[in-house]
Amino acid sequence: MNEYQNLTVQGIWKNNPALVQLLGLCPLLAVTATVINGLGLGIATTLVLLGSNITVSLVRNFVPNEIRIPIFVMVIAAFVTIVQLLMNAFTFELYQALGIFIPLIVTNCAIIGRAEAYASKNPVQFAAFDGLMMGLGFTFILVVLGAMRELLGYGTLFTGADLLLGAWAKDLTIVVFTTDSPFLLAILPPGAFLGMGLLIACKNMLDKLAEKRLESAKQAKVVQRARVTGTDI
Template sequence: MKAEYKELAIQGLWKNNPGLVQLLGLCPLLAVTSTVTNALGLGLATMLVLICSNITVSAIRHWVPKEIRIPIFVLIIAAFVTCVQLLMNAFTYGIYQSLGIFLPLIVTNCAIIGRAEAYASKNPIKQSAFDGLMMGSGFAIILILLGVIREILGQGTLFDGANLLLGDWASVLRIEVMQLDSQFLLAILPPGAFIAMGILIALKNAIDSHIKSKKVVDTEQVIERVRVNFDS
């Protein structure tokens, strides 16, 4: 069981990361990550929907006919997205306005539907909940990394507008990393997100290649070459 949870964590956070490897949900990922606050808000919303939908799909998996499973999964996801929208509208109205149309678009996020179909519909509730947590965390981490890169390069700040998500006390979290005379528009606009995303993917591929080559070298050192003499 521990090995299964470990594998789920590795898959969600690194090997099969929804944003970095599967490249799912790129529309909101590239559109709203102009600041860390927006990225964190969307990441938490997506994670909550992913966990809740995975739990629900897993709980009803034995009663859902295979022929209509996808529409049912979409209805479940839409219900939880609506709940998240209403909660954010009530308690974090500023970030709700900032995310705009990309908040309801969570319904069509292929990462959520994909996990419901590929994992939650075939596994128990505990494992499905953990899978949702890891996949959601992996997606949120990429969102936040993009937000950090774009906000620093574009505005020279970090956690600008944190009070919109966390309340008035979070205004003290704002950090001015560097002084900019004007905003760097390339970093703030979607093209900057594409460039930053490409850099993150390239870094992951480079790390994977380095780890793979190191394993090959270690394996070659361990293997003992045995000479077989066929002479009688």
């Protein structure tokens, strides 16, 4: 498996920032009441990850080891400011909906962790791809959790798509069922904790099933080789 394949598997599944590393859970649990909120925060986080990883990789040989963390934080803060200004200009209502959690991306441990653990030690092309895959993995969990909460709480999907994509996206809203009393547990933060726990449990279950299949395949190969060897004798 080459480096790009490894980074893809690590970012999306094996080392997912939300499911495995459990980083950045504060915004993840706070804003994922709808799919669009999760998608908006995920895109913002991915852009910051991509920009900060590229920059850190480019300057890694010029930054003294003693002050690398403050430099990394300043780089991340610069990209968060850029993303914040862009959202304020082009998606103002979504920017208001996400509120304080856009500037709080600066303190997201997933971004600082990737800058320190990977981008500061690898070439720019690998650092950029790592940031992209980690961002996509984080966005995937934001969207899935947002879909679970929105569906259970409101009975809809993609509500407020026009906040991110423009007026034409109003027709993207899917109404699965209507209710006069929303399911508050799904909408409020405790529902986010429960949903996150279910996602982590599902991932662990799938990993165990994959391990059992791999072990069964290995045992079958060993038995087949033993039979072939016995026939030759």
